[in-house]
Amino acid sequence: MSVNHLEFDEDGLIPAIIQDIETNEVLMMAYMNQESLENTIKSGRTCFWSRSRDELWWKGETSGNIQEVEEIKYDCDGDTLLLKVKQTGGACHTGHKSCFYRGIERDYDTEKEFDPEEVYNNL
C-alpha cells in the first residue's frame, strides 16, 4: 500500500471526505490516523479515529450503516483524503443520508423598498 505521500497533522490525523460513489453526494467528513487508514485499506470498509471518544471507530459497527470503499484519493499536498464508498443506509447518526443536511442562508443585505408597518398600519 502506498501512503508515502500523506501528511498527518500534529495529532497524527488526516481528514477524510466520504463521497457516495453512485450519487457523488458528499456524505460526511471524519478523521483517520495511520492505523485506521491501514484498517480501511486492508478491509475495504471505512475505519476512522474518533476524536471525541479517542478510539478506533469502525463505521457502522453499531448501526450497520457500513461504507464499502471503492476508491481512495489524496490531494495535491497530501493532507486530505477523499474516499468514494457504497453507503449502506445513512451516513449520519441523525438518520440522514448525509451529515450535510443543513445550509447557511445568505443575507443579501438588500434595502427594503418600503416599510410595511408604516404602509399597512396607516390604512
Add this chain to the structure above:
Amino acid sequence: MSVNHLEFDEDGLIPAIIQDIETNEVLMMAYMNQESLENTIKSGRTCFWSRSRDELWWKGETSGNIQEVEEIKYDCDGDTLLLKVKQTGGACHTGHKSCFYRGIERDYDTEKEFDPEEVYNNL
C-alpha cells in the same frame, strides 16, 4: 447570516470542502476562519485562510480561477462546511481541475500462484 451552529477549532478554523455544482466532483478542501467565511458569504466568492501563509486567501486572486458560491452547508456537528461552487478553470494549483488527482492503490495481499522467474528462466 446564520453561522451560530458552527464550531471553529482551537485555531479559529473550520475545514471547507469545495464541490463542483455541475459535476459534483470534489475539487479541494481548505480552511476558513470567521472573517474568510463572512467574506465568502458577502461576496459570493470563496475566501479561505491560508495556514501556510497565515493570511486571507481570496481563491483565484492570482490565477483567475475563482469559485462562485451557490450553496453553503454545514454538517451535523457543525465543524465542517460543504460549499457548492461554479469553478472557473481548475481548482488546483497544479493545473488539475481537482486537487484529488492521485489515488492510493490497494494491496490485496494475494499470494502468487507461481514464481515467474523460476518458470520462465528454466525453459
